[in-house]
Amino acid sequence: MKSRSYIMTGLFLLLSISLSAQLSNTKTETAKVFGNCGMCEDKIETAGTEKKVSEVSWNKDTKTATISYDSKQTSKDAVLKKIALAGYDNEAYLAPDDVYQKLPACCHYARNKETPAENASGHDHNAMAVAQDSGPLKQVTDSYFELKDALVQSSGELASKKAKSFYDALAAIKMESLKGESHDAWMKVNGQLKEDAEHISETKDISHQRDHFNSLSKSMYALLKASPAQATIYYQHCPMFNDGKGGNWLSKENGIKNPFYGSQMLTCGKTVETLK
Amino acid sequence: MKLSLIKFILPVLLFLLAQDVFAQKTVTYHLYVRDTIVNFTGKQKHAIAVNGQIPMPTLTFTQGDTAVIYVHNELKESTSLHWHGVFLPNQEDGVPYLTQMPIEPGEVYTYRFPIIQHGTHWYHSHSELQEQIGMYGSMILKKRDNDPIFRKGIDDLPTVPLILSEWTDYKPHNVERMLHIATDWFAMRKDAVQSYGEAIKAGHFKTKLGNEWKRMLAMDVSDVYYDKFLVNGNADRIFSPKEGNRVRLRISNAGASTNFWLRYAGGKITVVANDGNDVEPVEVDRVLIAVSETYDVVVSIPDNKIAYEFMATSEDRIGSSSVYIGDGVRQLISPLPRLKYFEGMKMMNDMMKMNGDLDDMGMNMSLNQMDMNVVMYPEITGPANKKKGKMDHAGMDGDSNRGHDMHGGHSMEDQYNSNKLSDIVTLNYAMLRSPENTSLPEGPVRELRFELTGNMNRYVWSLDNQVLSEADKILIKKGENVRIIMFNNSMMRHPMHLHGHDFRVLNGQGVNAPLKNIIDIMPMETDTLEFHANVYGDWFFHCHILYHMMSGMGKVFTYDNQPKNPLIKKSSYARRKLFSDDRAFHFMAENDFATNGNDGMFMLQNTRWSIGTEWRLGYNDMHGYETETHIGRYIGRMQWLMVFAGFDWRYRKEGIDSHEENLFGQTNSKDDRAQFTLGFAYTLPMLVEFQTEVFQNGNVRIQLMREDIPITKRIRMGFMVNSDVEYMAELRYIFNPYVALRTHYDSDMGFGVGLNIGY
Numbered sequence A: 001m002k003s004r005s006y007i008m009t010g011l012f013l014l015l016s017i018s019l020s021a022q023l024s025n026t027k028t029e030t031a032k033v034f035g036n037c038g039m040c041e042d043k044i045e046t047a048g049t050e051k052k053v054s055e056v057s058w059n060k061d062t063k064t065a066t067i068s069y070d071s072k073q074t075s076k077d078a079v080l081k082k083i084a085l086a087g088y089d090n091e092a093y094l095a096p097d098d099v100y101q102k103l104p105a106c107c108h109y110a111r112n113k114e115t116p117a118e119n120a121s122g123h124d125h126n127a128m129a130v131a132q133d134s135g136p137l138k139q140v141t142d143s144y145f146e147l148k149d150a151l152v153q154s155s156g157e158l159a160s161k162k163a164k165s166f167y168d169a170l171a172a173i174k175m176e177s178l179k180g181e182s183h184d185a186w187m188k189v190n191g192q193l194k195e196d197a198e199h200i201s202e203t204k205d206i207s208h209q210r211d212h213f214n215s216l217s218k219s220m221y222a223l224l225k226a227s228p229a230q231a232t233i234y235y236q237h238c239p240m241f242n243d244g245k246g247g248n249w250l251s252k253e254n255g256i257k258n259p260f261y262g263s264q265m266l267t268c269g270k271t272v273e274t275l276k
Numbered sequence B: 001m002k003l004s005l006i007k008f009i010l011p012v013l014l015f016l017l018a019q020d021v022f023a024q025k026t027v028t029y030h031l032y033v034r035d036t037i038v039n040f041t042g043k044q045k046h047a048i049a050v051n052g053q054i055p056m057p058t059l060t061f062t063q064g065d066t067a068v069i070y071v072h073n074e075l076k077e078s079t080s081l082h083w084h085g086v087f088l089p090n091q092e093d094g095v096p097y098l099t100q101m102p103i104e105p106g107e108v109y110t111y112r113f114p115i116i117q118h119g120t121h122w123y124h125s126h127s128e129l130q131e132q133i134g135m136y137g138s139m140i141l142k143k144r145d146n147d148p149i150f151r152k153g154i155d156d157l158p159t160v161p162l163i164l165s166e167w168t169d170y171k172p173h174n175v176e177r178m179l180h181i182a183t184d185w186f187a188m189r190k191d192a193v194q195s196y197g198e199a200i201k202a203g204h205f206k207t208k209l210g211n212e213w214k215r216m217l218a219m220d221v222s223d224v225y226y227d228k229f230l231v232n233g234n235a236d237r238i239f240s241p242k243e244g245n246r247v248r249l250r251i252s253n254a255g256a257s258t259n260f261w262l263r264y265a266g267g268k269i270t271v272v273a274n275d276g277n278d279v280e281p282v283e284v285d286r287v288l289i290a291v292s293e294t295y296d297v298v299v300s301i302p303d304n305k306i307a308y309e310f311m312a313t314s315e316d317r318i319g320s321s322s323v324y325i326g327d328g329v330r331q332l333i334s335p336l337p338r339l340k341y342f343e344g345m346k347m348m349n350d351m352m353k354m355n356g357d358l359d360d361m362g363m364n365m366s367l368n369q370m371d372m373n374v375v376m377y378p379e380i381t382g383p384a385n386k387k388k389g390k391m392d393h394a395g396m397d398g399d400s401n402r403g404h405d406m407h408g409g410h411s412m413e414d415q416y417n418s419n420k421l422s423d424i425v426t427l428n429y430a431m432l433r434s435p436e437n438t439s440l441p442e443g444p445v446r447e448l449r450f451e452l453t454g455n456m457n458r459y460v461w462s463l464d465n466q467v468l469s470e471a472d473k474i475l476i477k478k479g480e481n482v483r484i485i486m487f488n489n490s491m492m493r494h495p496m497h498l499h500g501h502d503f504r505v506l507n508g509q510g511v512n513a514p515l516k517n518i519i520d521i522m523p524m525e526t527d528t529l530e531f532h533a534n535v536y537g538d539w540f541f542h543c544h545i546l547y548h549m550m551s552g553m554g555k556v557f558t559y560d561n562q563p564k565n566p567l568i569k570k571s572s573y574a575r576r577k578l579f580s581d582d583r584a585f586h587f588m589a590e591n592d593f594a595t596n597g598n599d600g601m602f603m604l605q606n607t608r609w610s611i612g613t614e615w616r617l618g619y620n621d622m623h624g625y626e627t628e629t630h631i632g633r634y635i636g637r638m639q640w641l642m643v644f645a646g647f648d649w650r651y652r653k654e655g656i657d658s659h660e661e662n663l664f665g666q667t668n669s670k671d672d673r674a675q676f677t678l679g680f681a682y683t684l685p686m687l688v689e690f691q692t693e694v695f696q697n698g699n700v701r702i703q704l705m706r707e708d709i710p711i712t713k714r715i716r717m718g719f720m721v722n723s724d725v726e727y728m729a730e731l732r733y734i735f736n737p738y739v740a741l742r743t744h745y746d747s748d749m750g751f752g753v754g755l756n757i758g759y
Helices: A001-019 A038-048 A074-083 A096-099 A123-129 A138-152 A157-173 A180-203 A208-224 B004-017 B173-180 B185-190 B196-201 B207-214 B341-351 B372-374 B400-409 B546-550 B569-584
Strands: A026-032 A052-061 A065-070 A231-238 A247-250 A271-274 B028-036 B046-050 B056-062 B066-073 B082-083 B106-116 B119-124 B136-142 B159-167 B229-232 B237-239 B246-253 B258-264 B268-276 B276-284 B288-290 B295-298 B306-314 B319-328 B329-331 B445-455 B460-463 B475-476 B483-489 B494-498 B503-505 B517-522 B526-532 B537-542 B555-560 B586-594 B597-605 B607-616 B623-637 B641-651 B672-684 B687-695 B699-711 B715-722 B727-734 B739-746 B750-758
Touching: A026 A074, A026 B715, A038 A052, A038 A074, A065 A074, A138 A157, A138 A208, A138 A247, A157 A180, A157 A208, A180 A208, A208 A247, B028 B056, B056 B066, B082 B246, B119 B246, B119 B295, B136 B159, B136 B246, B159 B306, B159 B319, B173 B586, B185 B306, B196 B207, B196 B699, B207 B341, B229 B306, B258 B268, B258 B295, B268 B288, B288 B295, B341 B372, B483 B517, B517 B526, B546 B569, B586 B739, B597 B739, B623 B672, B623 B699, B699 B739
Parallel strands: B028 B066, B056 B136, B159 B246, B229 B319, B237 B319, B306 B329, B445 B483, B475 B555
Antiparallel strands: A026 A065, A052 A065, A231 A247, A231 A271, B028 B046, B066 B106, B082 B119, B119 B136, B159 B229, B246 B295, B258 B288, B258 B306, B268 B276, B268 B295, B306 B319, B445 B460, B483 B526, B494 B517, B494 B537, B503 B526, B537 B555, B586 B597, B586 B750, B597 B607, B607 B623, B623 B641, B641 B672, B672 B687, B687 B699, B699 B715, B715 B727, B727 B739, B739 B750
């Protein structure tokens, strides 16, 4: 047992000297790998490099990776697959869409293939489909739902973006286009709406965003209840949010997708009122 | 005269007809079964190849053909072939000792049957564990082009048969043995030991404690660790259709014990048939294909310059295999994230009653609609709630604990409904709808109820707590409509397969209930099936997980007043051989070569019986020598109780520990003793074995023992204490299934360190 471990240590020492960062049966090839920035370089090289198996060095300007590998242990194809699984399209493989989406913003290199709608899970698509009847509040309502969906996904970053578009939609509303009760409600809530939207867009801290979303949703409810309906909207309630004080939101679907907890408690809540 | 003429012409016809496209003809295949050496992992291993290939060749027929298949057995052991899901006369069904005698080495055996259906099926050996090492292949029965139910846009698409399977470097009989002796080596390979150490790190100490309190071993979705997963015997192939942008995949799961998740990088999957029967097209994001099921799916190729990955991931998510559909640069799909085992353990704790029964909490689960396992799927229920470790998700909710503590008050059912919890649409059986009216013909209804039972600790799987050899055949009458109501009261899911018949699954689709021949039933589910008894024979009904079937999880349907099967000449001999699988004894032994002596044991166990000897042999008279031999029978479904008779022998000179009086004041010479004993052992909560025995001289001994407490992934602790004031504590570090480093303290022999060798 002991002598074996001595031999092992000896071998290790020998190997690490002779091989210091080198490979046996080395083959070196180049391949096209797409990317953007220094961070991309880091991620690409880490993904493709495995001790004593392969080494990757990526050139940001030429978008070319130099791949050295032990041809007995791996192949260029296998290394490129690993790089794609880290989010980087290359000559042999395209990265999974969700992995690409999760790359940091600076790494969102332009993809050669047409990317499907910005959001692969189809939320945006739904948002477009409903509320075809375009009233003056359509843009506001649509972007509210997008904001809600971002919170359902627990994505602080996306919620921040969506809150910004919601704010822009609010700013674009012409007061005179709203009539009667709708006008009165607008006057009452539009200040608060803008303030909450601003708060959400300024942070990526999801729990802070959710606090403001609760208040924002109450204003939205007051506004939409007073305005002529464009599509059926459900006013929904989660009794647990805010330490049991509860939280409310609006949804296009009767099914519950809780924006206050996301996947943690996705179906917590119930519809308390249907606006038609 | 006529017969010999046919025999003469046949070999000639065989070549002529094999490629012929006309229906109503004889299609002949020759299958040469041979031992072979394969190398899936870098190591040379034994396997079985047919016509030199794994999987076996794809057999293609058209409805109306007559199939003639010659099996040339060139192995050193017997074999058989079962045509899975195919309607045929009973004696062609290929179950050795039930429908035919096995095909002996050197024998050429002929299967001959008319093809009276269409659909995606497969075939495999039904002998022992041969299916695990290569004996599986696709069997495609095509519709006739002029069939009124021919579906344009589906049945005329380019077709690719895919057969899924798995490979382990362990010999399948050793896998079976290791399952029966409850080694957790497979869990170690999967990194799924769920030890106390790992539980504490994940903030799940209480969960682990609750789990052991309820006498459960670590939870998992499958039992065996596999080295490789295979599609058509190989990973990473590309299929590009010559025309059009849609392809029909005919997928059979030939895995011996692996369910696979099917997912596609190019969009939705359209399911068009299941178990060889058409269903109305249904679009989903993913399908779990259970062991031995078949699914026909249509996928489209959105961009003709891209090949899209179609991935089959093992249910335990340890590995996957892919094919690429299309031509060009390959579009990948994300691998499925690792299971959240401790969440699963918590869920099992909630569902398990103290007596080992499962409690569905009034949820009436059926048809895979509610999948308790979703609590383990990060893509549905969010990433694991780790105390340590990095968070990949930028915006992860910080106060998630608050949510978890309170969910008791909310709809229990939605908690496990995968399709309501997320945007990912998972196929379940309620979504399958036959395009035709599948109502059974008029007939008397016969209702049968089965409870699926078993326990993981001893790897015994059964129906109504009876293994195959313990149960009578189920007698049914021709013309009856047999309705089966099945409840799964065991902790694993079981794909139950009926030979020779399709059954309707009563799934809320009324007269359009889908036809299947396998139903995967999850723990706590109740499913109702019905079939029309229309063909004489002895038909096997069993769990298709190979190692469950071998342990006896099955029954045989037989018809009243049916003609005798001419192939089974000595029926009592055949029955004995059929039952021998689940009656087999499994052997284990170990010995600790320690500084203070040898500790060891060997054991032979089967479904109900256990024969074992333990020994502690010192190196000198002072340490002493002792052996205990027990022959015991396990009682009850959970097998927590064993009654035994045995014999103890020991010899020792006055040693380190001089207690000669036990806690009850009875004296007990340890120096020279030979005693018969009667007693029982009972597994207490926390998996502690409580043993009481009475020796022939009237002495009583009570003992508490626990082995294999998982401290970390590789460290196990154990202890023993008894009323003779003997005690022992041990720690072992496991290197592999055979070797561990062990240190222990024993009241007789003192402290010792040694190498523990086991088999």
